[in-house]
Amino acid sequence: xxxxxxxxxxxxxxxxxxxxxxxxxxxxxxxxxxxxxxxxxxxxxxxxxxxxxxxxxxxxxxxxxxxxxxxxxxxxxxxxxxxxxxxxxxxxxxxxxxxxxxxxxxxxxxxxxxxxxxxxxxxxxxxxxxxxxxxxxxxxxxxxxxxxxxxxxxxxxxxxxxxxxxxxxxxxxxxxxxxxxxxxxxxxxxxxxxxxxxxxxxxxxxxxxxxxxxxxxxxxxxxxxxxxxxxxxxxxxxxxxxxxxxxxxxxxxxxxxxxxxxxxxxxxxxxxxxxxxxxxxxxxxxxxxxxxxxxxxxxxxxxxxxxxxxxxxxxxxxxxxxxxxxxxxxxxxxxxxxxxxxxxxxxxxxxxxxxxxxxxxxxxxxxxxxxxxxxxxxxxxxxxxxxxxxxxxxxxxxxxxxxxxxxxxxxxxxxxxxxxxxxxxxxxxxxxxxxxxxxxxxxxxxxxxxxxxxxxxxxxxxxxxxxxxxxxxxxxxxxxxxxxxxxxxxxxxxxxxxxxxxxxxxxxxxxxxxxxxxxxxxxxxxxxxxxxxxxxxxxxxxxxxxxxxxxxxxxxxxxxxxxxxxxxxxxxxxxxxxxxxxxxxxxxxxxxxxxxxxxxxxxxxxxxxxxxxxxxxxxxxxxxxxxxxxxxxxxxxxxxxxxxxxxxxxxxxxxxxxxxxxxxxxxxxxxxxxxxxxxxxxxxxxxxxxxxxxxxxxxxxxxxxxxxxxxxxxxxxxxxxxxxxxxxxxxxxxxxxxxxxxxxxxxxxxxxxxxxxxxxxxxxxxxxxxxxxxxxxxxxxxxxxxxxxxxxxxxxxxxxxxxxxxxxxxxxxxxxxxxxxxxxxxxxxxxxxxxxxxxxxxxxxxxxxxxxxxxxxxxxxxxxxxxxxxxxxxxxxxxxxxxxxxx
Numbered sequence: 001x002x003x004x005x006x007x008x009x010x011x012x013x014x015x016x017x018x019x020x021x022x023x024x025x026x027x028x029x030x031x032x033x034x035x036x037x038x039x040x041x042x043x044x045x046x047x048x049x050x051x052x053x054x055x056x057x058x059x060x061x062x063x064x065x066x067x068x069x070x071x072x073x074x075x076x077x078x079x080x081x082x083x084x085x086x087x088x089x090x091x092x093x094x095x096x097x098x099x100x101x102x103x104x105x106x107x108x109x110x111x112x113x114x115x116x117x118x119x120x121x122x123x124x125x126x127x128x129x130x131x132x133x134x135x136x137x138x139x140x141x142x143x144x145x146x147x148x149x150x151x152x153x154x155x156x157x158x159x160x161x162x163x164x165x166x167x168x169x170x171x172x173x174x175x176x177x178x179x180x181x182x183x184x185x186x187x188x189x190x191x192x193x194x195x196x197x198x199x200x201x202x203x204x205x206x207x208x209x210x211x212x213x214x215x216x217x218x219x220x221x222x223x224x225x226x227x228x229x230x231x232x233x234x235x236x237x238x239x240x241x242x243x244x245x246x247x248x249x250x251x252x253x254x255x256x257x258x259x260x261x262x263x264x265x266x267x268x269x270x271x272x273x274x275x276x277x278x279x280x281x282x283x284x285x286x287x288x289x290x291x292x293x294x295x296x297x298x299x300x301x302x303x304x305x306x307x308x309x310x311x312x313x314x315x316x317x318x319x320x321x322x323x324x325x326x327x328x329x330x331x332x333x334x335x336x337x338x339x340x341x342x343x344x345x346x347x348x349x350x351x352x353x354x355x356x357x358x359x360x361x362x363x364x365x366x367x368x369x370x371x372x373x374x375x376x377x378x379x380x381x382x383x384x385x386x387x388x389x390x391x392x393x394x395x396x397x398x399x400x401x402x403x404x405x406x407x408x409x410x411x412x413x414x415x416x417x418x419x420x421x422x423x424x425x426x427x428x429x430x431x432x433x434x435x436x437x438x439x440x441x442x443x444x445x446x447x448x449x450x451x452x453x454x455x456x457x458x459x460x461x462x463x464x465x466x467x468x469x470x471x472x473x474x475x476x477x478x479x480x481x482x483x484x485x486x487x488x489x490x491x492x493x494x495x496x497x498x499x500x501x502x503x504x505x506x507x508x509x510x511x512x513x514x515x516x517x518x519x520x521x522x523x524x525x526x527x528x529x530x531x532x533x534x535x536x537x538x539x540x541x542x543x544x545x546x547x548x549x550x551x552x553x554x555x556x557x558x559x560x561x562x563x564x565x566x567x568x569x570x571x572x573x574x575x576x577x578x579x580x581x582x583x584x585x586x587x588x589x590x591x592x593x594x595x596x597x598x599x600x601x602x603x604x605x606x607x608x609x610x611x612x613x614x615x616x617x618x619x620x621x622x623x624x625x626x627x628x629x630x631x632x633x634x635x636x637x638x639x640x641x642x643x644x645x646x647x648x649x650x651x652x653x654x655x656x657x658x659x660x661x662x663x664x665x666x667x668x669x670x671x672x673x674x675x676x677x678x679x680x681x682x683x684x685x686x687x688x689x690x691x692x693x694x695x696x697x698x699x700x701x702x703x704x705x706x707x708x709x710x711x712x713x714x715x716x717x718x719x720x721x722x723x724x725x726x727x728x729x730x731x732x733x734x735x736x737x738x739x740x741x742x743x744x745x746x747x748x749x750x751x752x753x754x755x756x757x758x759x760x761x762x763x764x765x766x767x768x769x770x771x772x773x774x775x776x777x778x779x780x781x782x783x784x785x786x787x788x789x790x791x792x793x794x795x796x797x798x799x800x801x802x803x804x805x806x807x808x809x810x811x812x813x814x815x816x817x818x819x820x821x822x823x824x825x826x827x828x829x830x831x832x833x834x835x836x837x838x839x840x841x842x843x844x845x846x847x848x849x850x851x852x853x854x855x856x857x858x859x860x861x862x863x864x865x866x867x868x869x870x871x872x873x874x875x876x877x878x879x880x881x882x883x884x885x886x887x
Contacts, residue, residue, distance in 0.1 A: 108319025339417030353398030517547025796829030
């Protein structure tokens with residue numbers, strides 16, 4: 001435990017600094033893990049593209065015996081595809097990188113101040129050279145191209161470090177680190193406040209990539225032998241007796257480790273293509289780096305006064321570790337695969353080359369100690385025959401040889417990664433031409449790298465060049481294919497109407513990424529467009545299981561089932577579906593209910609209407625389907641849709657049309673009828689729809705003559721059948737029969753005889769308004785009379801009885817208003833004209849009363865007319881007498 005928590009014996013300030021640095025390192029590693037989990041997800045998002053289409057549904061039902069007549073109106077179906085976004089750099093990733101990187105750099109510089117003069121000067125000279133390579137003049141702090149920022153950084157860092165090295169030698173490490181952190185913070189504030197660039201943090205890291213990459217490579221080479229040293233500790237720790245198989249254990253573990261590294265190297269260099277599971281470079285690097293926190297202590301102590309672990313070595317190691325972790329996280333965060341491959345090559349080839357020589361070093365120097373079963377790990381860095389410095393030099397040569405076998409590809413990839421960073425910078429600032437040039441320079445160094453190709457495809461999409469985008473997406477698939485690139489390529493091919501090419505591309509993507517629910521969803525929707533319903537259902541089911549966003553494939557499943565399944569089977573298939581709050585799914589669910597003619601109460605999804613009232617595809621479809629499905633249960637959409645129509649001019653007509661349904665069934669029938677008939681008279685491409693809906697509503701209201709006026713101009717079977725029903729119910733059996741014969745000719749396979757018998761013998765359907773009127777007559781309440789009129793404001797019996805009720809209560813204006821409204825569409829009802837006449841007389845409008853009496857004579861039966869005259873003439877005579885007396 002003493003060796004594990006070695007900082008416990010240090011001073012209080014050193015312990016606090018050590019714990020703080022370990023805590024910072026922990027968060028840096030966490031940052032690295034989070035960004036490394038899915039690098040592409042850091043710069044590319046899966047967006048959802050929604051499309052809406054219409055499906056015919058019957059939501060108006062007029063029952064005649066065992067038959068029902070309905071007219072089809074459009075319900076909306078939403079289908080959705082996953083679309084990979086263009087590549088964008090996250091500014092939070094950049095800011096977090098700088099937080100950790102400057103902290104690590106401050107710790108590293110603080111450790112250098114404790115070194116002997118020669119090594120201190122050497123370290124600072126290397127630092128200043130690397131600082132010069134960072135091109136701080138590009139930040140434009142003191143003017144474009146001015147070197148002032150570089151000089152200021154050199155003076156502040158160099159001056160402070162020299163002060164601690166030469167004058168304040170007794171200062172503790174904590175004080176040194178805090179001072180260096182102060183300089184780093186000051187420089188960061190200057191850049192943030194004084195740089196004229198729109199994204200100074202991104203510009204700084206893009207141009208300083210060589211600085212951070214070189215420090216990371218140095219760290220990865222420093223830790224390259226730590227796992228081999230760990231094997232020595234595992235094999236010999238606690239084995240104080242002879243006869244222990246320490247040597248055998250060490251040799252077996254080491255050979256297996258070196259074999260694994262060799263296979264990893266051969267696979268990375270494409271010399272073998274074996275499908276095997278190996279420990280990835282990331283895990284090897286983390287394991288070696290963490291082991292090095294303790295392993296580096298022995299290495300530092302073996303150097304004597306050069307780098308004491310307590311005063312220098314620990315802090316040097318922690319600074320490099322934090323820098324390497326943060327830069328690796330930034331590289332993952334920008335999905336810069338050339339740089340990632342450089343670091344992977346350094347890990348694999350560095351550990352392979354250095355560990356191979358270190359293995360030789362261990363056996364040459366400590367073979368006798370192994371045989372004696374001694375704890376070799378305690379003297380690992382005290383060689384007896386072959387020097388440690390020679391081992392490291394030969395190890396570096398071995399690493400260089402491995403790189404040379406690749407024709408220095410890692411060097412080219414490092415340059416490509418640098419250009420990718422600059423491309424990201426200028427893409428972020430909107431300088432697309434310059435960004436394109438840098439990405440193409442990166443392709444010159446490594447033409448198959450995914451980052452450059454996808455970024456160029458993104459730029460092409462921004463500029464509307466689909467051909468170039470498709471080319472670069474294909475290039476991105478050559479070496480490191482991604483589901484996002486397959487999705488992008490498929491989307492472009494679909495836009496160009498190359499459906500078979502798109503299917504082939506997405507099929508290939510699904511084979512390469514069998515767990516990508518996004519590609520499976522898109523392939524399923526592509527099959528649905530080509531009317532291959534079975535394949536569409538198959539891939540959408542898989543997508544629902546694999547996709548992170550399961551709502552999208554679930555929404556699409558409802559859409560294709562609605563389009564390709566009969567109502568009975570649809571009811572069976574959807575009965576077990578789990579309810580979802582996703583608006584697109586809710587829209588399709590309501591469309592399914594419309595198809596099944598199930599109109600039970602449904603709660604309204606308030607989040608369907610955005611705060612700015614600008615409707616998305618999903619919101620539009622949901623509101624349309626909800627208004628149709630809940631027209632008899634909820635009158636709110638009548639006003640809501642009309643208000644939204646003003647804010648959404650492109651959807652205005654559709655929203656207003658759908659608003660008629662809740663208006664008719666739960667609101668003001670007169671207003672709904674007036675508006676839709678006016679729209680029908682205006683003509684247009686939807687005249688047929690408006691007339692058949694108006695005709696159907698007139699049938700429901702018992703206005704058969706008006707229904708025939710509208711349905712006679714409706715093309716197709718719906719109009720002909722509606723005309724037959726209207727004629728049959730109005731007593732024109734011969735005309736109804738002829739119309740049914742016309743339908744039979746068009747549908748010879750369907751027997752219409754049962755319908756004929758039902759129509760010709762059917763009584764007029766019972767009206768809910770008559771029931772409400774009977775209730776009102778029993779209760780004698782205004783509210784019940786009003787409810788009856790609301791249900792059918794054109795019924796002669798209902799309106800006339802209600803008007804008589806209000807006339808007797810001396811509420812003449814109210815009675816007159818409901819009569820006038822009814823006569824606007826039902827001017828054949830003699831009882832309405834009777835009340836019109838009486839109410840006109842009550843208001844002294846004798847000319848109108850005379851007109852009403854003429855209409856009663858025209859439409860009423862003789863006996864009814866005589867009864868009317870017997871009542872009307874005394875009323876008329878009384879009014880004339882009163883007028884004569886007044887004169």
